[in-house]
Amino acid sequence: MAQAKAAVIRSDLDIVIARTLARDTARSLGFGPIDQARIATAVSELARNIFLYAGSGSVTVREIERGLRRGIEIVCEDQGPGIPDIELSLQDGYSTSRGMGMGLPGARRLMDEFDIQTQAGVGTTITCRKWRS
Amino acid sequence: MNSSGLRIPILKVEEVLIASIQVALHDASAVQFKDDLLQKIHDTKARGVIIDLTAIDVVDSFIGRMIADIAAMAGLMGSRVVLTGLQPAVAITLVELGLELPNVMTALNLEKGLAVMKNQVISPDEEEEQGDGTG
Numbered sequence: 394m395a396q397a398k399a400a401v402i403r404s405d406l407d408i409v410i411a412r413t414l415a416r417d418t419a420r421s422l423g424f425g426p427i428d429q430a431r432i433a434t435a436v437s438e439l440a441r442n443i444f445l446y447a448g449s450g451s452v453t454v455r456e457i458e459r460g461l462r463r464g465i466e467i468v469c470e471d472q473g474p475g476i477p478d479i480e481l482s483l484q485d486g487y488s489t490s491r492g493m494g495m496g497l498p499g500a501r502r503l504m505d506e507f508d509i510q511t512q513a514g515v516g517t518t519i520t521c522r523k524w525r526s
Numbered sequence: 527m528n529s530s531g532l533r534i535p536i537l538k539v540e541e542v543l544i545a546s547i548q549v550a551l552h553d554a555s556a557v558q559f560k561d562d563l564l565q566k567i568h569d570t571k572a573r574g575v576i577i578d579l580t581a582i583d584v585v586d587s588f589i590g591r592m593i594a595d596i597a598a599m600a601g602l603m604g605s606r607v608v609l610t611g612l613q614p615a616v617a618i619t620l621v622e623l624g625l626e627l628p629n630v631m632t633a634l635n636l637e638k639g640l641a642v643m644k645n646q647v648i649s650p651d652e653e654e655e656q657g658d659g660t661g
């Protein structure tokens with residue numbers, strides 16, 4: 394399998410770089426245009442959250458296999474303040490920054506699997522996957 | 527990178543402003559675009575604005591919100607917004623993301639967008655020609 398590729402998130406320009414990396418990887422793995430858009434959009438949301446709430450972090454994209462299935466895994470990591478209430482943050486419209494509050498719930502809907510690990514003062518790691526149909 | 531130099535040109539054709547976004551927008555350039563466009567609507571008193579997204583392959587909640595804001599603010603200044611060229615994958619993703627764009631009209635391409643402007647914005651009094659209403 395191809396090696397993982399990572400994008401460092403430090404500015405709003407890096408958000409574009411990260412989602413382009415995710416889209417290119419998805420395309421090379423055989424995802425169709427609609428799934429490519431779903432994956433790129435989810436990464437755009439998660440990378441922006443890193444930039445907004447943690448200041449910096451990284452987005453790592455890799456190919457995965459489970460049995461006969463192949464897919465893409467995206468890990469978004471930061472050492473920021475953490476998410477105090479995961480359940481609340483996953484509600485449509487909930488935002489602590491007067492944002493739209495659609496980033497986390499939207500990214501979850503766009504991907505097949507979505508996991509949040511977070512700890513106050515330590516950081517947040519969001520791992521999401523999409524399987525090729 | 528050209529983080530601050532990037533500006534999206536806004537053209538005026540009769541009473542309509544046309545902006546075609548040809549590059550991936552990062553957040554700062556999106557904000558710049560919104561400010562430029564609203565200023566131009568104010569300065570020109572344009573009655574319609576066409577934003578062409580043919581070249582855009584990702585509309586996330588930040589850009590979605592920018593479009594909704596532009597539409598709302600343009601509306602307050604008496605101007606209507608038509609989005610053109612939304613790729614099918616982008617439209618599907620927008621809905622799944624949970625974003626709706628109320629007050630925003632859409633058209634398949636720039637040409638159809640101009641037709642919508644002509645019929646519904648510039649000379650809406652000719653509406654009886656349209657038969658079944660929303661068409």
Ligand SMILES: Nc1ncnc2c1ncn2[C@@H]1O[C@H](COP(=O)(O)OP(=O)(O)O)[C@@H](O)[C@H]1O
Pocket residue numbers: 438442443446447471473474475476477482483487488489490491492493494495496497498517
């Ligand atoms: N990486 C993160 N670190 C800390 N808090 C976060 C992170 N990502 C999201 N959050 C919190 O979750 C909330 C919801 O995020 P999101 O759904 O993307 O909406 P928005 O970014 O528009 O506020 C944010 O307002 C923020 O409080």
Ligand SMILES: [Mg+2]
Pocket residue numbers: 438441442492494495496497
């Ligand atoms: Mg967000």
